[in-house]
Amino acid sequence: MTIDFSKGDGLVPAVVQDATTLKVLMLGYMNKEALAATRDSGKVTFFSRSKKRLWTKGETSGNFLAVKDIKVDCDNDTLLIMANPAGPVCHTGSDTCFNEANQGKAPFLDYLAGIIASRRHDSPEESYTSQLFQKGINKIAQKVGEEAVEIVIEAKDNNDDLFKGEAADLLFHFLVLLEAKQITLDEVIAVLQERHQK
Structure with a gap:
């Protein structure tokens, strides 16, 4: 997997999608270290632009995102992370950061x-x-x-x-x-x- 981190000053957008329901859960940003940490731990880890550090989604709430698959887009500058959420994804308590219910296929x-x-x-x-x-x-x-x-x-x-x-x-x-x-x-x-x- 070749990823072009140069376009975004070392960061690429990472769209997280529920591996089961296919609902889009959130958007975060990853640098090389965040991607490596995600692969090593099996938990989605981002680079926080506000805190200027790596952070694993769920490190406070316990609602981790367990990685099932990682794909890169055709331009090699955006990631799609297929994951299974351990609970609500948004800090507001919503299932997704787009205030949608994350229900099953039917x-x-x-x-x-x-x-x-x-x-x-x-x-x-x-x-x-x-x-x-x-x-x-x-x-x-x-x-x-x-x-x-x-x-x-x-x-x-x-x-x-x-x-x-x-x-x-x-x-x-x-x-x-x-x-x-x-x-x-x-x-x-x-x-x-x-x-x-x-």
């Missing part, structure tokens, strides 16, 4: 997965989801199989509303199965992303 699915997780732990008696968890992994897996068959049957007909209903049922029960297996939706999406890159 915000409602993330919300629904959270509700499903709470049903697993809280287990209110009247909850269908809690009842599924109480019946165990075999019953949950069976329900996913049943819903998969039902969506195949509906796919052969021309009733889009029924098909969408069965698709929703399948997706819901799949999320329940993921929770039972303690696997997140983002982990499954990461497998798809990895396959896509091959």
Whole structure:
């Protein structure tokens, strides 16, 4: 990786992007030493133009940015840092320095997965989801199989509303199965992303 630090008096802009959600988290500046520290530690480290020193994002708050990948742009004078944040990135407490929520790839699915997780732990008696968890992994897996068959049957007909209903049922029960297996939706999406890159 060749980086041209000469254009910015020894500094290059470093855009930090969430490696999972792809949301832009912040912009900082790096000199050669900051880049080396970032690579060595695995935590995003900038050069502070106001403090005139290196600083690791999260050194005060504990909300470090764990580096997943570093890319350089076509002009070799800007960095793109793919990272996983340990918490809110902005000093104001916002998820990003642009005052945006840093949600997963499918915000409602993330919300629904959270509700499903709470049903697993809280287990209110009247909850269908809690009842599924109480019946165990075999019953949950069976329900996913049943819903998969039902969506195949509906796919052969021309009733889009029924098909969408069965698709929703399948997706819901799949999320329940993921929770039972303690696997997140983002982990499954990461497998798809990895396959896509091959």
